[in-house]
Amino acid sequence: xxxxxxxxxxxxxxxxxxxxxxxxxxxxxxxxxxxxxxxxxxxxxxxxxxxxxxxxxxxxxxxxxxxxxxxxxxxxxxxxxxxxxxxxxxxxxxxxxxxxxxxxxxxxxxxxxxxxxxxxxxxxxxxxxxxxxxxxxxxxxxxxxxxxxxxxxxxxxxxxx
Numbered sequence: 001x002x003x004x005x006x007x008x009x010x011x012x013x014x015x016x017x018x019x020x021x022x023x024x025x026x027x028x029x030x031x032x033x034x035x036x037x038x039x040x041x042x043x044x045x046x047x048x049x050x051x052x053x054x055x056x057x058x059x060x061x062x063x064x065x066x067x068x069x070x071x072x073x074x075x076x077x078x079x080x081x082x083x084x085x086x087x088x089x090x091x092x093x094x095x096x097x098x099x100x101x102x103x104x105x106x107x108x109x110x111x112x113x114x115x116x117x118x119x120x121x122x123x124x125x126x127x128x129x130x131x132x133x134x135x136x137x138x139x140x141x142x143x144x145x146x147x148x149x150x151x152x153x154x155x156x157x158x159x160x161x
Contacts, residue, residue, distance in 0.1 A: 016114055019063045023114065026060035027107045029053025030077040034085035041078050050078075069113045076102035087149065092156045097131065099152075104130040 009020040030037070033052040040050030050057050057074075064071040080088075080102035090096045108130035109123045117126065138145070138152045145152055 012111075012115070019067060019114055020111065022056070022059040022063045023107070023110055025056040026053060026074060027077050029056040030074075031081045031084075031103075034081045034083075037078050037082035037085060041075065041082060044075065044078070063114070064110070067114055069110055073106040073110045076106035077104075084150070088152060090152060090154050092154045096135075096152070096154050100131040100134045101127060104134045 009017050009024055012020040029050075029052055030040075033040075036052055040052050043050050044057070060074050061071055063069065064074065080099055083089075083099060083102075088099055090099060105127035108126040112118075112123050112126035117123065142153075151158070
């Protein structure tokens with residue numbers, strides 16, 4: 001059977017692979033230390049570098065500047081990571097959508113922009129696809145998440161079902 005691969009930097013056009021890898025490195029760093037994500041977010045919002053992923057943050061900001069990408073889209077992943085430290089407590093479907101958009105929708109918009117897919121409909125489709133993949137993973141990995149004390153299903157749905 002063929003290996004199943006998720007889209008990654010090596011799937012980008014050669015001229016963009018280094019830039020894509022820098023963005024991916026920041027996405028990983030932003031999610032790596034949920035317990036300090038709020039502190040890092042505060043540092044960034046006051047013009048300083050985060051402690052976790054300092055070098056990856058600088059590289060991602062440089063990529064955004066070089067490619068005309070919205071730097072503010074680097075922050076939602078960090079905000080979502082902070083929620084993980086608290087236990088995300090997803091309340092309802094709208095809250096799940098917001099969390100998923102922060103976790104993977106904003107990064108997908110950046111990667112789409114890197115590929116010159118800049119129409120609002122293109123950016124929306126990239127975010128929708130990323131959220132859809134996140135939701136599938138949430139279902140597939142539900143037991144693993146539960147074993148780690150992580151519940152990514154809306155509380156109102158859990159109570160109802």
